[in-house]
Amino acid sequence: MLEVTDLHKHFPIGKKGLLGKPAKWLHAVDGVSFSLEKGETLGLVGESGCGKSTTARTMIGLYPPTSGSVKFEGEEISHLSRSERAPFRRRIQMIFQDPYASLDPRQTVASILAEPLKIHRLAKPRERKLRAMQLLDAVGLNPRHIHRFPHEFSGGQRQRIGVARALALEPDLIICDEPVSALDVSIQAQVVNLLEELQERFGLSYLFIAHDLAVVRHICDRVAVMYLGKIVEIATRDELFENPQHPYTKALMSAVPHPDPKIERTRERIVLEGDVPSPLEPPTGCRFHPRCVERHKVEGDRCSTVEPQLGERSACHLSLD
């Protein structure tokens, strides 16, 4: 349904020189390719600054891509104008991370939910209210609360309103950008379950961006792991979690603390050295090599000179050999 090929997004940084050239380019997304089937959930994981959100935003045209192609049901959508993009915008919706910042505090829930319908001229004014009530019901909120303002709801309820807004246009694909990371654990589980239930009911596809691997394991069918603007590993959920291939994926998984003291006190951890390098000056060769613990297994200086390409599964010289 969705096919992203070699997507790049570079941001200019610093003052422009005489010829209008910026001093530096920040390579936020650097050659990302993946596809998404109908009804499928693809997880996009990685640490802050690895380009997960930029990938999603570039994909739907919130940022113009530097290069690459994005095909939605076979049609190229990456270089469309605003008005040409409108029909696709209806079919791809987004749920944002922060339920406190993503709802207009001065609009009632009714007007927040009716706005997409108004913009896309999908319902008459009278029908809109009814539709808004149906949406609230679908996400497990009381339809009678339709005239309330966002501040009258708790964080979890607000995130449900965000979900209802994304559902308003009956989209095919919803991009969930860290939809549960701002919520408390007990509430997080409610929203994860809601997303799964809605997927089944409406046949939705999700691109699920998250840094919490345990949540991703629960909700995703396939998972792509990003590091510094590139996908380093992509696999089905079971393959990835049971047998991670890329050293970064392994480290990421081993860093997740288990809520069980027995496991915590005995398991082996891979603790990575140092920080994620700056995407302004990514390391040469494999971008992960300065922090990689398996680097010594590769002969010579290939890791620091030759960039491994993402093959079937993992972008690492070890698994490509």
Add this chain to the structure above:
Amino acid sequence: MSNPILDVQNLRVRFETHHGVVRAVDGVSFQLHEGETLGLVGESGSGKSVTNLALMGLVPQPPGVVEADKMSFEGRDLLSLSDRELRSVRGNDISMIFQDPMTSLNPLLTIGRQLTEVLEVHKKVTRREARQICADGLDDVGIPLPKKRLDQYPHELSGGMRQRVMIAMGLLCKPKVLLADEPTTALDVTIQAQILELMKRLQETHGTAIILVTHDLGVVAGMSDRVNVMYAGKLVETADAGPLFEQPRHPYTKGLLASVPRLTGDPNAELDSIPGSPPDLAALPPGCSFAPRCGLKTDQCTTHTPTLEELPTRATSRSSACFENARLTDTLIADTLDYGDRPQGGSFA
């Protein structure tokens, strides 16, 4: 057991606001011993952070009011100390790592200036010595080129680096008690793993007692000896980490543990969740605060408030505040001996 380094009995913190009185902490009692890590878990607004702020004497008064039957550090009553005396304890004997490394450092001062200030206030050292101690402190927390960092400003460091600076600052005076308020929440997991390892190592070398406030049950499981679970300003359960995770007793603790997504177990199983949302502290329901979300609720729960009761176990103390305690007849896990690096009594094999 030795005397506790911190002894808190019936701590109450309330804020008098326009919306009414908010009882942020309502009758919390606990003790902390040398070298021990106490995990404090609960949802946002459950009173975890306010408990820590009260210990540090940092609750703004007014609107806050802090009361306790006892709140002592090494036998000194923290509540009756003058501001001057309190300042000599705060940052020196008891120090705090704040949650957000992005906003807790002053952006206008160099790292060195902010670190040496702590020493200038608490220890009699020359500037040169202070700089050396600070550089060593940064080195201890794994910051490369510590001397150079002293002259840099916070914005020149990454989030993980800044959090390490916060930790170094908290440890500069070798405190006896470290209050860590969500020390890794703002960080990525790989950096979190580094910071947690570091805190463990520093605890081993200095014997620091730590109160670790977090909502991440995984972090608590890996770090804590004992765990206090808070809900709506009250302690609802307290136990050693092993038994608590293995056999949670209070319905809230059970619900909390069940709702955590895990890397083990069946990934297709639906997550258990606790219905509803945490109560408004200014308008708490009568009786047990958790009753509206509780599956075991009886009539008694909505009229009477359960108190924290000691549960009958052989070796460790654990308590839970629930009327169901008496009814639940399952046997509790008494021993902590089969938990990894705990001392294995009597075995010389």
